Amino acid sequence: MKRAISFLLIPVFLLLSGCGVQQAQEQFFTMDTVMSVTVYGKGAEETASAARQVVETLNGVLSRTDGNSLISQLNAHAGDGTAVELDGDTLELLTFAQRMARLLPGDFDITIAPVMDAWGFTGEERHVPEEETLAQALALVDSEKLLLDEAAGTARLEEAGMAVDLGSIAKGYAAARAEEVLREAGITSALLDLGRNITLIGSKPDGTSWRVGIADPQDDSQSLCVLSLEDQTASTSGGYERWFEEDGVRYHHIIDPKTGYPASSGLLSVTVISPDHLLADALSTALFVAGPETAMELWRSRTDFELVLCTDQGQLLVTEGLEAGFEFRGEEQGYGYQIVRR
Amino acid sequence: MATRSSAADRRRPTPGDLLVVLAVAAAAVALLLALRQESGNFLTASVVLDGETIAQYDLAALTGPVTLEVDGALYPLTIQAEPGRIRILESSCPGQDCVHTGWASQAGQQIICLPNRLVISLEGRIPGDIDAVTG
Numbered sequence: 001m002k003r004a005i006s007f008l009l010i011p012v013f014l015l016l017s018g019c020g021v022q023q024a025q026e027q028f029f030t031m032d033t034v035m036s037v038t039v040y041g042k043g044a045e046e047t048a049s050a051a052r053q054v055v056e057t058l059n060g061v062l063s064r065t066d067g068n069s070l071i072s073q074l075n076a077h078a079g080d081g082t083a084v085e086l087d088g089d090t091l092e093l094l095t096f097a098q099r100m101a102r103l104l105p106g107d108f109d110i111t112i113a114p115v116m117d118a119w120g121f122t123g124e125e126r127h128v129p130e131e132e133t134l135a136q137a138l139a140l141v142d143s144e145k146l147l148l149d150e151a152a153g154t155a156r157l158e159e160a161g162m163a164v165d166l167g168s169i170a171k172g173y174a175a176a177r178a179e180e181v182l183r184e185a186g187i188t189s190a191l192l193d194l195g196r197n198i199t200l201i202g203s204k205p206d207g208t209s210w211r212v213g214i215a216d217p218q219d220d221s222q223s224l225c226v227l228s229l230e231d232q233t234a235s236t237s238g239g240y241e242r243w244f245e246e247d248g249v250r251y252h253h254i255i256d257p258k259t260g261y262p263a264s265s266g267l268l269s270v271t272v273i274s275p276d277h278l279l280a281d282a283l284s285t286a287l288f289v290a291g292p293e294t295a296m297e298l299w300r301s302r303t304d305f306e307l308v309l310c311t312d313q314g315q316l317l318v319t320e321g322l323e324a325g326f327e328f329r330g331e332e333q334g335y336g337y338q339i340v341r342r
Numbered sequence: 343m344a345t346r347s348s349a350a351d352r353r354r355p356t357p358g359d360l361l362v363v364l365a366v367a368a369a370a371v372a373l374l375l376a377l378r379q380e381s382g383n384f385l386t387a388s389v390v391l392d393g394e395t396i397a398q399y400d401l402a403a404l405t406g407p408v409t410l411e412v413d414g415a416l417y418p419l420t421i422q423a424e425p426g427r428i429r430i431l432e433s434s435c436p437g438q439d440c441v442h443t444g445w446a447s448q449a450g451q452q453i454i455c456l457p458n459r460l461v462i463s464l465e466g467r468i469p470g471d472i473d474a475v476t477g
Contacts, residue, residue: 028460034461035452124436191474198474214477221427221447226472234475242439271476 020311021205024048031170037316040189040205041323047185051178058177058320061090062170064113064163065122071164075113079160083147086155090278093166093173093278094155096150100169100282101143108286109257113141115164120259121253122165125243128251136161138260172281175199175233179277193203199277199318202297209325214308216333217268224316224335225308228325233277236267237284238310266312273322274305290318300342310335381383385449385466391415392459397422401447401464416457428462430455450475 024044027036039048064071072083083194086094086095097110106116114137116122118129128135157164163179163297166173182190182201190201191210194322200210215225217240227234239262256263270288283305287295290308299307306321307325316324316337323339330337349393352376389397389410397410409431410421419433419440430440431454438457449466450473 029456029459032456034456063422120366126437193474196476198476204473210474211472213472213475215475217477220443220477221451223472231378234476238477240476242438243436243442244438248367270477 002218006107006187018051023205026052027053028052028056030056030062030067031174031195032167033051033171035195037178038193038194039187041084041187043185047182047187048190050188051181051192054181055174058089058170058174061087062093062166064165064174065172071166074155074157075163078162079158081156083149083152083154083156086153086154088153089173089177091148091150091153091155093169094105094146094164096152096278096282097166097169098143098148099163102284103284104294104298106258107131107256108168108282109141109143109292110164110166111141111143111162112159112255112257113147113165114138114161115255115257115260116165116253118161119251119253121242121255126251127248134260141260152224168285169278169282171195171197172233172278174237175281192227197277197281198232199233200229200231210286213329214269214271214310214331216335217310219333222329223334224310224328224333225304225318225337226327227308227322228327229273232273232275233280234271234273235277235280235284236269236271237288239263239288240265240268254285254288263289265289267309268312269310270295271306271308271310273307276304279305296340299340307340346428385426385447385464387423387446388463388465389421390461390463393459397421399428401426401428412460414457415460417455417458419455419458419460421462426465429453430462433458 021040022042022044023040025038026048027037037048037051038057061070063069064075070086070090077084089295091120100108101134117132118137133219140159148155151175168253175192175194178192179201188202189205192199209228212227212229212234214225216222216224217238237254239254242253243250254263254264267288270284272280272283295307297307308321309317314335316335318337320339320341346444385432387394387401387402388397391460403424404450407424412419417433417435422431423427427445429445430453433441435455442452443453446453449471451464453462
């Protein structure tokens with residue numbers, strides 16, 4: 001009887017403790033976006049705060065609008081021959097960025113900064129640049145002229161006027177660093193929303209997978225689909241995030257390094273899902289520029305990421321690795337979908 | 343003389359013990375149900391300017407449109423709420439990304455004006471909801 005009573009009590013305590021999982025959330029502005037870190041489990045509050053701190057510290061190193069950052073120093077010394085001493089984070093990111101530029105030549109380049117400036121996407125006044133201004137800026141875009149010396153821990157930009165902008169990869173790197181902090185503290189359930197790049201640590205506190213919606217590029221209040229995910233990042237790039245209109249034409253902020261104009265590859269958005277947070281972030285931008293054929297070609301050659309492409313014809317192309325956890329939500333908005341197989 | 347022993351001395355639980363167990367279990371279930379009902383259908387929009395909540399709207403309970411002029415922002419803006427939805431109607435910020443976002447009507451959705459450090463967050467509970475949105 002006593003044993004029977006004990007067994008009766010166990011589920012009661014489990015139910016009660018289920019209500020009491022510690023939870024903490026930090027929301028903050030950094031890296032030119034809004035971020036939130038939601039942590040579950042013991043020590044949630046301190047760990048969420050530590051994760052926030054590591055992201056904010058990184059911003060101080062990687063931002064090119066912060067005059068004191070290492071990236072600002074690198075840009076300030078462009079063309080003057082000075083090899084700028086960097087820290088491990090910055091060097092790792094620059095090395096990765098150069099590798100990406102070689103993987104997808106012409107589709108990804110962190111030395112795009114002068115062109116972004118010409119369009120006014122960095123400052124306050126967005127505008128279509130004069131042709132000559134754009135041509136001059138575009139001539140400065142070349143990742144091979146970013147000279148890295150990994151042994152010495154230094155980098156330099158070969159030509160005056162060149163500049164590096166890590167906007168397309170900094171959030172992915174931040175997610176990886178924040179995950180380290182969370183894992184070290186023993187956290188096994190957390191959700192990082194770093195400017196709508198979603199990183200999932202473990203599963204939800206109840207043990208089920210996280211449910212991540214992909215926004216409809218044409219109506220932010222609707223989702224194209226919902227994905228069930230654990231231990232991965234879902235990163236999306238689309239031309240609908242930042243744009244302006246001039247003379248009735250819409251211009252968005254993802255610039256094609258080949259042309260200097262907003263990318264126009266037949267895609268409305270690209271979502272990359274990968275356990276490698278940095279890769280997910282970089283590829284979403286690069287493949288938005290590259291277009292659906294190159295994106296699928298790259299996917300077929302590797303096994304470390306999956307894709308949801310939203311084409312300008314209203315079709316979702318979903319790679320087969322996502323099929324099991326894929327829930328289509330775009331029917332009412334007129335979208336269709338197909339599963340792409342290897 | 344037979345005396346009533348303390349619970350610690352007794353080897354077998356009494357029917358009274360079982361009653362206590364059932365009462366605790368019933369209380370736990372009642373608490374769970376109460377918590378579930380509390381988080382039933384609602385849709386609230388919170389307007390947070392630079393970390394400070396400046397307005398809250400129960401969008402589900404609104405009966406007509408309301409507007410909020412946020413003159414204290416770096417780039418003054420106007421927020422418009424209607425039954426079930428909210429948007430930034432106009433803003434003097436340079437990029438206009440917040441205005442381009444349009445209406446927000448789903449729990450979990452956010453409208454953000456970065457230059458103003460302003461966030462409008464929608465909270466609520468919808469069956470089969472999602473944990474986060476990428477895009």
